[in-house]
Amino acid sequence: MSTDKQLLTKSNIVVVGNGMVGHHFVEEMAKNPNYQITVLSAESRLAYDRVHLSEYFAGKTADDLAMTTPEHYEELGVTFKTNAKVILIDKIVQYVTTESGETYHYDKLILATGSYPFVPPIPGKDQEHCLVYRTIDDLEDIAASAKESKVGVVIGGGLLGLEAANAIKQLGLQTHVVEFAPQLMGVQIDGGGGRLLREKIEDLGVQVHTSKATSVIEKGDTSRYKLCFSDDTELETDLILFSAGIRPYDNLAREFDLTLGERGGIVVNNQCQTSDENIYAIGECALWNNFIFGLVAPGYTMAKVAAKHIAGITSENGEIAAFTGADMSTKLKLMGVEVGSIGDAHGKTAGALTYTYENQPEGVYKKIVVSADKKNLLGAVLIGDTSDYDTLLQYMLNAIELPDSPEGLILPMAADKPTLGVDALPDTATICSCHNVTKGDIIASIDAGAMTVGDVKSCTKAGSGCGGCAALVKSVADNEFEKRGVEVKKDICEHFAYSRRELFDIVSVEKIKTFDELLEKHGRGLGCEICKPVAGSVLASVWNDYILKKPHLSLQDTNDTYLGNMQKDGTYSVVPRIAGGEITPDKLIVLGEVAKKYNLYTKITGGARVDLFGARVEQLPPIWKELVEAGFETGHAYGKSLRTVKSCVGSTWCRYGVQDSMSMAIDLEHRYKGLRAPHKIKFGVSGCTRECAEAQGKDIGIIATDNGWNLYVAGNGGMKPRHGDLFATDLDDETLVNYVDRILMFYVQTGDRLQRTSTWMDNLEGGLAYLQDVIIKDSLGINDVLETQMQSIVGTYQCEWKTTIEDPEALKRFQPFVNSDKSDSNIQFVTEREQIRPARGQEKIDVKVIDATKKEAIAEEA
């Protein structure tokens, strides 16, 4: 069989459904060019992230949740139709027909139709404010209904039900959870764990009603509806959310005679084939071994298996890819309560033994289930503290033999708590289950050249799903680095055996005020271009002295010394601050006049201000004198410090704005201007969710909401774009500034040299949750200090240019030569698009042969 022939007659693959699993299949299958893929989706949207659906209420948009785009599918060569519900399968002729009557021939058909929420047949269930929690459309309905409601009830106390309860609580409703069973989350956790979980959730103001069967939904007396329970009790509510489990979407299979399970679900074999060998079913519509997997990871595995089977891809030793079940362990945070469930949480295995630890005052419950011989871990339940989850999961998944006293694994403060060294894990151990990354994959990435934990994460994707494994990924990688003798060295240079953070502590604690003192006490040699600016930045952060004061002068990079950005020809750019991008016409005219007078190349920057290029060293003071007199101040474009706060015009002018983003941006820019940091810092403030200021791509991003401001941190554009993490929502002005003060100061103290907030965040152990604990809950008890430090920096701000032009001693540095009034003849310009630009090599005129008149014409003097 020739490849040519294969290429001419591509096999047709038709995928019905474009949820997370259907999409994953498309990505897997599209790797192989011999197949023409057609996606038919009944929904109006292409695949989006349902796992993080609840974040929609925390400010994420449908676009944020999207997993693909039409452009991406076009790039992959995938044909797709949305709003295309399939209503007919012809298994003999092999085609499907959609509602609108279009037919598609298939060689292989993939059913990835997913599931739908089960709504119990309660009389009265079909009324207007009776909703489900499954799709983005559902969420929009819930949000709309919540606006007209005061009380909300979730029917169903499982994992999804509690997430739904959290969502309506966030929408400001008085929230109830009604569960048929005697406990919450009965599938994942045991009675003891359920009891504690209930206490914790009730502490948060959500009322839990267990052992309640709803018999009818009637018109309410005080609220819109009334739930009547079988025990003759009632509950008044305005909004009802059903979350009583899911049911496989198997109606197509049912109608066209594919084998189904007794209680639904399309029966599949280990290759995910249905009873028709040309039809596969994957994800939540598929029934494997009489079991439906309601998690995304097993769905992804099925998608991979089906794609490999279709393409005839086998493993190295010829084995056919197979789905052989999946681990259903989960770790999550429900309304801030940590919950973990591993394997046989209920101890159903014959002969299983359990160990339980409960600490009621602290709200912690831990149980492990072990085999009869106490050698293997079978399952675990963790409530209130899931720090042991990773270790326990590895014990179970890899059948690692338990220590003699297994209870030590869950007891707090056990002095000899057995720690599972990462060395004990086999290479096959799954470290990141979201992306199915094993320990072996991490080692392979290091073999392939990954040098840092950040490298490992970006090449394996480990830790980029739910993020639960981040700490484990780091220890596996660090362990591997250590083995290879890669010293995880943080010394900034040969002169100081310390990291920037350590130097920061030394300077603050020992009250060191100069570089010489620091070098004498803690360093060696003369210093260099690495440690000097770091010391300069740290000294500036701690003491906030004028950076060109004598002892600090020699520490600054040339950009800081000359308070401008050096360009390739040795001239500088001049960038005055235009806070928030707001400028009066008069000031704009001054900029134009100065640029014209000194013949400076003029450009509007991406940060909404004006750059004036081509100023010689000796021109900087007169230029700045004019600017300062006109009311401008330095823009710190040269510093590792706050650059710009980009803003949209906000509610003052914009029809859509909900807050005054302009005033907020200007206030913030003036508050933090001059702050010295490990690297430059940019802010964005948007006046509404349309996000015109692109705030999520900034170190600090602020987006207005109806109720205040949402705060994003650690976004980045540039070389490695990163969306900011949503840090807190609906903040008032004061709290917002307060949090930003603390976050910035914490970054200034702990960031490494030249580390932007995005990499700082990626390397922060514990990530976003840790930062939230530090800043919001003051878990380190340092917030007072952070605020005091920021206050002293804000209070001692001075415009460096104003200080410089008033100081004759400082001005001496701007003379081009100590012994001559001439200018540097190597700086020459030519004209392009009516402005100057630096002359290139062959355009330059040799000064040795140039006559005076010509030189003056070219090397323009003021």
Next chain:
Amino acid sequence: MTNLTTEKAEKSWRTICETTDLVKDSGISALIANSAGEDEQVAIFHIPNSEEKIYAVGNYDPIGQANVLYRGLVGCINDEPVVSSPLYKQHYSLKTGRCLQEEQTIAVYDIRIENEQVQLFY
């Protein structure tokens, strides 16, 4: 205004500036006329804690192709006093003029302090 001097002069110690014009642990630049009567820019660094205390090298950065070296940060690499180019950060030895990263060398001048006068031999 092309050449400082036109007649070819014998090399000798000539005063450039006063010691008060120097900036500790940093550089200044001077303009001299070389033996061919052409303008030459010199970067002068004052590092009191180093062995020789004062150094003079060419101001032209042959890699960045601009007269900027006096604006570079000074320090030491393996005890060799160096200046780091402010453009692309290569190190040049202040003793030998040799670039530590690439095949380039800059001029080195004899310099001394006599009675608070900074003197260059050219």
